[in-house]
Amino acid sequence: MADTxxxxxxxxxxxxxxxAIADMNFHVAEGEIVSLIGPNGAGKTTAFNVMTxxxxxxxxxxxxxxxxxxxxxxxxxxxxxxxxxxxxxxxFPNDTVxxxxxMGLHRQGKVxxxxxxxxxxxxxxxxxxxxxxxxxxxxxxxxxxxxxxxAGSLSYGEQRLVGVALALAxxxxxxxxDEPVSGMNASETHTxxxxxxxxxxxxxxxxxxxxxxxxxxxVSDRIVVLNxxxxxAEGPPDEIRNNPxxxxxYLGQGAKDVxxxxxxxx
Amino acid sequence: xxxxxxxIGLALFLSVPLWLxxxxxxxxxxxxxxxxxxxxxxxxxxxxxxxxSLGHIAFFGIGAYVSALTSLGFDVPIYGDFHIVHMPWPPxxxxxxxxxxxxxxxxxxxxxxxRVRGAYFVIVTISFAEVVRLVALNWVDLTQGPLAxxxxxxxxxxxxxxxxxxxxxxxxxxxxxxxxxxxxxxxIWRLVHSHHGRAMRGxxxxxxxxxxxxxxVTKTLTLAAVISAAIAGAAGSLYAHYIxxxxxxxxxFISTVTMVIMVxxxxxxxxxxxxxxxxxxxxxxxxxxxxxPPEAQWITYGVVLxxxxxxxxxxxxxxxxxxxxxxxxxxxxxxTMAEPTVAERA
Numbered sequence: 001m002a003d004t005x006x007x008x009x010x011x012x013x014x015x016x017x018x019x020a021i022a023d024m025n026f027h028v029a030e031g032e033i034v035s036l037i038g039p040n041g042a043g044k045t046t047a048f049n050v051m052t053x054x055x056x057x058x059x060x061x062x063x064x065x066x067x068x069x070x071x072x073x074x075x076x077x078x079x080x081x082x083x084x085x086x087x088x089x090x091x092f093p094n095d096t097v098x099x100x101x102x103m104g105l106h107r108q109g110k111v112x113x114x115x116x117x118x119x120x121x122x123x124x125x126x127x128x129x130x131x132x133x134x135x136x137x138x139x140x141x142x143x144x145x146x147x148x149x150x151a152g153s154l155s156y157g158e159q160r161l162v163g164v165a166l167a168l169a170x171x172x173x174x175x176x177x178d179e180p181v182s183g184m185n186a187s188e189t190h191t192x193x194x195x196x197x198x199x200x201x202x203x204x205x206x207x208x209x210x211x212x213x214x215x216x217x218x219v220s221d222r223i224v225v226l227n228x229x230x231x232x233a234e235g236p237p238d239e240i241r242n243n244p245x246x247x248x249x250y251l252g253q254g255a256k257d258v259x260x261x262x263x264x265x266x
Numbered sequence: 267x268x269x270x271x272x273x274i275g276l277a278l279f280l281s282v283p284l285w286l287x288x289x290x291x292x293x294x295x296x297x298x299x300x301x302x303x304x305x306x307x308x309x310x311x312x313x314x315x316x317x318x319s320l321g322h323i324a325f326f327g328i329g330a331y332v333s334a335l336t337s338l339g340f341d342v343p344i345y346g347d348f349h350i351v352h353m354p355w356p357p358x359x360x361x362x363x364x365x366x367x368x369x370x371x372x373x374x375x376x377x378x379x380x381r382v383r384g385a386y387f388v389i390v391t392i393s394f395a396e397v398v399r400l401v402a403l404n405w406v407d408l409t410q411g412p413l414a415x416x417x418x419x420x421x422x423x424x425x426x427x428x429x430x431x432x433x434x435x436x437x438x439x440x441x442x443x444x445x446x447x448x449x450x451x452x453x454i455w456r457l458v459h460s461h462h463g464r465a466m467r468g469x470x471x472x473x474x475x476x477x478x479x480x481x482x483v484t485k486t487l488t489l490a491a492v493i494s495a496a497i498a499g500a501a502g503s504l505y506a507h508y509i510x511x512x513x514x515x516x517x518x519f520i521s522t523v524t525m526v527i528m529v530x531x532x533x534x535x536x537x538x539x540x541x542x543x544x545x546x547x548x549x550x551x552x553x554x555x556x557x558x559p560p561e562a563q564w565i566t567y568g569v570v571l572x573x574x575x576x577x578x579x580x581x582x583x584x585x586x587x588x589x590x591x592x593x594x595x596x597x598x599x600x601x602t603m604a605e606p607t608v609a610e611r612a
Contacts, residue, residue: 086474106481
């Protein structure tokens with residue numbers, strides 16, 4: 001069994017009286033692709049926000065590669081190599097695609113203020129390397145033709161890709177993708193799945209939240225199902241597909257038989 | 267392309283004293299120049315991090331007072347018989363200290379006020395400026411309060427091998443201001459095109475995403491505030507040694523508003539914006555004065571501002587750049603990726 005990269009331990013999040021996450025326990029191992037699914041309002045995005053420091057859990061702890069993340073700010077967590085993407089606002093809209101990726105490279109490009117202002121050789125060399133790296137990443141996501149267009153002018157699906165390139169630029173060892181294929185058409189989704197797989201092959205562990213079930217089923221090693229802030233099932237896609245609790249959560253009782261039929265064709 | 271425009275602009279400013287000899291106009295240009303430096307520093311905050319500081323004149327005033335007091339000396343009773351006495355130092359030392367202390371104040375204000383954003387940040391900065399003004403007004407032992415600090419010496423520069431030169435004439439001061447402005451311009455240019463500048467722009471456009479890729483909000487914003495305040499302090503110092511008398515009116519709120527007008531009309535987030543806006547709104551009153559009564563002058567001033575923002579809502583420089591096809595108008599411009607796109611943004 002591979003090492004555990006991310007561990008979520010008895011995490012609970014309460015907003016006043018509302019329980020967004022009741023008690024969440026799961027882990028992601030090195031090199032895995034894990035999906036977090038569940039109906040709307042199940043607490044998936046809340047879970048992401050806790051893992052990346054945007055939200056402090058009411059109870060419990062998140063550990064990333066042995067480091068307890070409680071009390072750390074988002075940028076400090078990013079510095080550990082845990083990077084996320086966002087559902088809606090995934091890009092810097094008023095900058096070009098290329099500059100977006102350059103901003104994502106911030107973590108690698110830190111040079112002192114004086115060096116940057118005076119243009120010392122080290123700063124220049126680093127800047128040059130970053131530009132090359134940014135160009136490479138833009139090419140890798142297949143958007144080189146739109147490199148100099150404002151990210152805000154791109155289609156939804158393309159913006160998603162830019163969001164991923166941005167996140168990759170930060171050199172994550174683990175990537176959290178929040179609904180990465182929403183707004184993509186079937187062929188874009190297909191390409192994206194291959195992109196995720198090749199990322200994993202490069203050694204990036206992936207946790208994703210997604211509503212597109214065929215996509216989730218095809219890409220995941222393991223699926224964690226969340227409903228009403230609780231984990232109701234966990235396992236490989238085939239097992240989840242036929243899990244009665246999951247089917248009930250998505251469609252209510254009585255629909256199980258119909259769904260089993262549909263799911264097996266997905 | 268913008269590099270050429272910048273050099274043409276610089277050459278134009280360098281040549282001004284050759285064809286403009288009227289001392290009154292030259293004086294107007296010098297004070298306008300000093301305010302343009304202030305506006306450039308404000309633009310670093312407003313245009314590149316999106317934070318509106320309406321107390322920016324505080325740093326300018328702090329620079330002016332620090333510089334004046336350093337070169338005049340002071341004797342301030344603190345407690346009982348305990349006095350702090352400072353003997354006069356050369357004005358150039360005052361200039362340096364003005365930059366350092368204004369920068370330090372920028373750091374403190376930044377650390378305290380960047381916990382809040384938007385309207386809250388604006389209010390914190392206004393309050394800061396007002397507090398500083400009241401201190402300058404009431405700490406009479408140090409600042410002479412409303413009696414003003416007078417007889418502030420002109421700046422003296424040491425020329426290697428040539429002795430010392432005291433910058434007394436308008437011509438000398440014009441070039442002094444131009445030099446400082448050029449340095450400030452170059453400094454801001456380098457800063458915003460470095461990864462520090464990208465971090466600032468990232469925070470302005472999408473703070474959540476910026477932090478998610480590892481950009482430290484507080485550090486980045488504080489850095490911008492420190493540099494911005496330090497440049498404003500330098501402008502304040504130039505002001506003190508040129509006008510040679512300062513009183514607490516130097517902290518007037520209207521001066522901040524003037525800087526904001528210069529930045530917004532010229533184009534915030536554009537390096538040349540504050541210069542263009544500054545020249546227009548710095549010199550407009552000078553040209554209006556002889557041709558119309560005071561009430562009409564202010565009305566005209568307002569009308570010019572409204573017309574500019576109505577016709578070019580993003581400010582003069584960005585709008586013109588788009589119209590001339592120089593800037594990154596979404597999707598219309600094509601450049602190779604090896605050619606850094608940021609170079610054209612200025």
